[in-house]
Amino acid sequence: MNKVLHEKVDADFDNLVQDLSGCIAIRSVLDESKCTKEHPFGAKLTEALDYFLASASKLGFRTRNIDNMVGYAEMGEGPKLVGVLAHLDVVPEGELAAWTYPPYAAEIHDGIIYGRGVVDDKGPAFAALHAMKALRDSGVRLGCRVRVIVGIDEETGSRCMVRYNKTEETPTLSFSPDANFPLINAEKGRLYSNFEREFATGGAGPRLVSMTGGTRPNVVPDKAEAVFEGEFAPADEKALAAAQGITVSKAGGKTTVAAKGIAAHAMNPEKGDNAIVKLFAALGKAKWQPQGAPEYAAAVAESFADTRCTGLGLARTDEVSGPLTCNLAILNYADGKLTLSTDMRYPVTLSGDDLIKDYEKTLAALGAKLIVNAHGKPLYVDAASPLIKKLLEAYKNVTGIDDQPRSTGGGTYCRNFPNAVSFGPNFPGDVDLDHQPNERVSLDLYRKTFHLYAEALDLLVK
Secondary structure, eight states: OOHHHHHHHHHHHHHHHHHHHHHHTSOOOOOGGGOOSSSTTOHHHHHHHHHHHHHHHHTTOEEEEETTTEEEEEEEOSSOEEEEEEEOOOOOOOOGGGOSSOTTSOOEETTEEEOTTTTTTHHHHHHHHHHHHHHHHTTOOOSSEEEEEEESOGGGTOHHHHHHHHHSOOOSEEEESSEESSOEEEEOEEEEEEEEEEOOSOOSSSEEEEEEEOSOTTBOOSEEEEEEESOOOHHHHHHHHHSTTEEEEEETTEEEEEEEOBOOBTTSGGGSBOHHHHHHHHHTTSOOBSTTHHHHHHHHHHHHSSTTSTTTTOOOEETTTEEOEEEEEEEEEETTEEEEEEEEEEOTTSOHHHHHHHHHHHHHHTTOEEEEEEEEOOEEOOTTOHHHHHHHHHHHHHHOOOOOOEEESOOOGGGGSSSEEEOOEEOTTOOOOTTSTTOEEEHHHHHHHHHHHHHHHHHHTO
8 A cells, every 4th residue: 555645645634524514515406497508407506516626626636517517627647547436416305303413514423424415425526536636645656547527417317427428538447436335346227217097086085186205216205195185084084093104184174194204215225114105005995086096006005015026026136236126206196197206226137128018017907107217227347357356456455354346226327437336435334324314424434435545546547
């Protein structure tokens, strides 16, 4: 290991935390209603990108903002380009009451920094930027260029990287600090889709007015509710109120049935508690309008109760990447049409096209129509790759642990580039805090992550 390099890392750590804190303060959550030609993902996302690039410029790096969609900071010379692929957009914070400390204040308590994005992915993005500074300041002679590429649409489709690839240079090799250590070389396929069913008026019981639930496909919904005109039969109301996580309230001639769950990242939906599934399971046992809707709710709840899709008849697995999973993510009912969105992650050896056909048949049996919104094919990089060997060497040099590549149900920018794998920031055994309330990281682990990215760049530029 380069002793001077790691001394530079420690000397710069407080500056890194300060830079990160300023970016955490920017609520860089996509709101499609606020997108404009000038700000394709909204002014707040542009603000986060500008903040990062201004920070990089102050550190002495060349920077470029590409149409307020993606940008980069670069140093060095030569034809070889080492890329780091990170993002500055974040998912919504959810209920503020679930946070011990404000989600955008970057407060530090007992050696832990709290805030939306400190793990996913602002913290790693700034750690990579400052790792580039440490490498330069250590006096290492660069025989190539290093570029930290930052997008602002990773959580909602990665349109930023589609824009990058239209006109910009493809790195020779890259890593994304947006998954887990020691290294991720297999990312499951991702299928984002809706399924719809329309209902005719009629039936017994209160009439459904609206249903809502969830915020993003890649977040397990922690809230869902249905509003009805009228009241349930006493026995149904009693059963609903007694169901776990369900509350019933009445006002102004309307009855609201609400479900409370636990949010989690859709790559590990089993770690959450799906509020939409809970709502449908409870309502599936009651009588309400429109006709056929209670039976449909019961069937949907049964089909999606198991996140590995056993209830859908779609259970699949392989040795490389593990089981298929599915998150029933977003719910909406209006004007007789009930729409549900799902985020499905499937094994790298499975045919996505075959999966779609099977999914269509399963939903057709429920009377619903499948609409595919986005389909990301799996990613797999052979473990014998020189890129993987060097990153694992960096991991061993810093942690002392000799480990092997792993797979994930998550998806990163690596899918948009050849010869790219994920490297951190979550360590083996860590509690997964991505997309959850009280997202946080200890300063000790954040410092170690900083060392790992500096070490990785030191090996990759040689």
